[in-house]
Amino acid sequence: MLTVSESTMLIFGVLFGLIGLFPDRRYEYAKGTLHVSEDFLNFILVVMLVLFVALVVTTTLTPIEFIWQYFFAATLCSGIVCIMLGSAILEGRVLKRWTRPMRDLYGLIPHRDSRYQPQPLSEIGQLFEPVATQFSLSNALICAHISQMAYQPRETVAELSNASDIPVEFIEDGNHVALVVSLKSSLILAFRGTDDLSDWLDNLRIFPAKTVWGDVHSGFLASVDTLLPRVKEALAKSRVEKKEVWVTGHSLGAAMAVLASMKLTTEEAVDVKGIYTFAQPLLASAQFRREYDEILGSKLYRFETSGDQVPNQPPPYRSPGTLIYLSRKDQVWTSPKWLRKFLDQMQRAPLGILGEHSMLEYLGVIEKAKSSEIEES
Numbered sequence: 006m007l008t009v010s011e012s013t014m015l016i017f018g019v020l021f022g023l024i025g026l027f028p029d030r031r032y033e034y035a036k037g038t039l040h041v042s043e044d045f046l047n048f049i050l051v052v053m054l055v056l057f058v059a060l061v062v063t064t065t066l067t068p069i070e071f072i073w074q075y076f077f078a079a080t081l082c083s084g085i086v087c088i089m090l091g092s093a094i095l096e097g098r099v100l101k102r103w104t105r106p107m108r109d110l111y112g113l114i115p116h117r118d119s120r121y122q123p124q125p126l127s128e129i130g131q132l133f134e135p136v137a138t139q140f141s142l143s144n145a146l147i148c149a150h151i152s153q154m155a156y157q158p159r160e161t162v163a164e165l166s167n168a169s170d171i172p173v174e175f176i177e178d179g180n181h182v183a184l185v186v187s188l189k190s191s192l193i194l195a196f197r198g199t200d201d202l203s204d205w206l207d208n209l210r211i212f213p214a215k216t217v218w219g220d221v222h223s224g225f226l227a228s229v230d231t232l233l234p235r236v237k238e239a240l241a242k243s244r245v246e247k248k249e250v251w252v253t254g255h256s257l258g259a260a261m262a263v264l265a266s267m268k269l270t271t272e273e274a275v276d277v278k279g280i281y282t283f284a285q286p287l288l289a290s291a292q293f294r295r296e297y298d299e300i301l302g303s304k305l306y307r308f309e310t311s312g313d314q315v316p317n318q319p320p321p322y323r324s325p326g327t328l329i330y331l332s333r334k335d336q337v338w339t340s341p342k343w344l345r346k347f348l349d350q351m352q353r354a355p356l357g358i359l360g361e362h363s364m365l366e367y368l369g370v371i372e373k374a375k376s377s378e379i380e381e382s
Contacts, residue, residue, distance in 0.1 A: 011075045018079025023087055124150055126169035126186065135190045135249065137279070140306055140329070140339065146375050148193065148253035148281035149308075149368045155184050155197040155258060156364065176235045181261075183232050185239040191278065192240060192248050196232070196265070198256030198284075198364070208257060208286075211319045218267065219292030222322060225260040232261075233268060240275055249278035255364040256315060259285035259307070263325065266301055280305040280326070283367045284315050287322035297325035310370065311350050312361030331370045 057077070129150050132143045154162060159175050162184065166173040174185040182197035199208060210224030240250060250269070254262035259282035269275035285307045289297070297305070305326025309316040311333045316324070330338040332349050341349075 015075050015079045018076040019083040023083065126165055126171040126173070128169075130169070130171060130188050133188055133191065135188075135278070140327070141279075142337070142371070142375050142378055144251070144279060145281050145306065145308070145329070146368075146371050148195070148251065149283060149364070149371050151184065151186055151193050151195045152198075152253050152255040152258065152283055153364045153368055155182060155195045155254070156200060174239045176232055176239060178231050178235065181228055181231050183236055183261075185236070187248070190248060191251055193251045193253060194236065194240065194262075194265070195252075196254035196258035196261040198254060198258035211322075213290065216293070218271075218289075218296040219294075220290040221264060221293055222260065222286075222288045222319075225257065225286075225288050226264060228257065229261045229264045229268065233265060236265065237269070237273060240269070240273075249276050251278055252280045253282065254285075255283040255367070256286070256362065259283055260288045263288060263297070263305065266305070267297055270301060277301065277304065282307045282326075283364060284309065284313055284362050285324060286315050286318055287320065287324050289322055289325070291323055294323045294325040302326055308367055308371070310361045310366055311346075313366075315362050331367065331374075335370050335373050337371075337374045 060076070129147050133147045134141045134143050137144055154165065157165075159177070162173055162175050172187040174187075176183040176185065180200070182200075184193075184195045184197075186193040186195065208224055210222070210227065212223050213220035214223035214226045216226070242248075252262045252266045252269075254260075262280055262282050263285065266277045266280050270277050280301065282305070302325050306329050307316070307324060307326050308329045308331060310331045328340050330341050330346060330349075332338055338345070
């Protein structure tokens with residue numbers, strides 16, 4: 006009989022208990038309280054039950070003997086300590102200076118966080134510059150707001166549309182969502198990014214899919230193809246009303262915006278005036294990037310924050326268009342040299358890569374940059 010020692014089981018129990026640092030916490034800003042999701046606690050209970058059964062079966066059917074009491078005792082103690090420590094960190098009671106990105110991570114996910122107060126479409130629409138032929142911070146701000154709005158439920162989007170008297174078509178198919186916002190002289194097409202487990206499964210389908218322009222990320226392409234038929238119907242009126250189309254999105258939605266703009270331009274002859282993406286992951290081969298840059302490269306502006314590593318994943322894919330980099334000091338850099346970007350990224354806080362992917366992070370920096378631009382003018 007092979008017996009796993011008490012110390013080994015204690016070590017495994019403590020390590021397993023570290024999962025307590027990462028529960029599905031939600032901060033209620035109105036009440037100032039932090040709570041742990043019941044779904045997460047139920048998940049932990051199920052995992053513990055499965056582990057217990059696995060240990061009993063293994064001990065019964067194999068010559069390996071686990072001293073499971075030590076494992077579960079260590080897991081329980083470690084888990085309780087980690088949950089208390091994690092809550093203290095997220096409430097800002099300990100390590101406040103060094104753990105802001107971690108607090109941001111749990112505060113900003115899901116992207117429809119309660120801190121986001123949707124702006125009236127009539128107000129943000131007044132800033133839009135439909136005749137802009139080059140990069141426009143105003144248009145970036147509008148696209149950022151609408152990309153964030155794409156994470157809102159259908160009812161909230163309908164309320165915003167009715168309150169502003171600006172038509173918004175909510176297109177939904179399974180876990181994928183797109184908005185078509187009809188401004189006075191333009192249509193803005195926004196794709197929702199990663200919002201549930203199904204979206205993550207699409208993100209993980211990294212195998213290349215062939216297109217006439219080159220290989221692309223198969224998961225992103227499948228996501229676009231799911232919505233594209235209804236998107237085409239919604240955009241058909243742009244030809245009747247002679248409105249130009251702008252495309253935007255965040256994260257998975259950003260990748261979808263790039264692929265959709267290419268399909269709409271080349272297959273449907275849609276007049277795509279500009280594309281603004283946020284936290285756009287790598288999505289295509291070098292051949293696709295060359296083809297895209299020849300057709301739409303001058304119209305695509307992809308935003309990336311210094312602490313967000315999603316735009317650098319998954320290799321070896323590439324991204325077309327012009328990089329708009331948001332520095333640690335909330336400055337807006339256009340196509341910075343790699344060394345300047347690298348040095349800026351080296352200054353990020355510990356765990357910074359965890360907390361700066363949210364659309365709200367991008368929106369906040371762009372709002373600051375726009376305010377500075379207005380003050381200077």
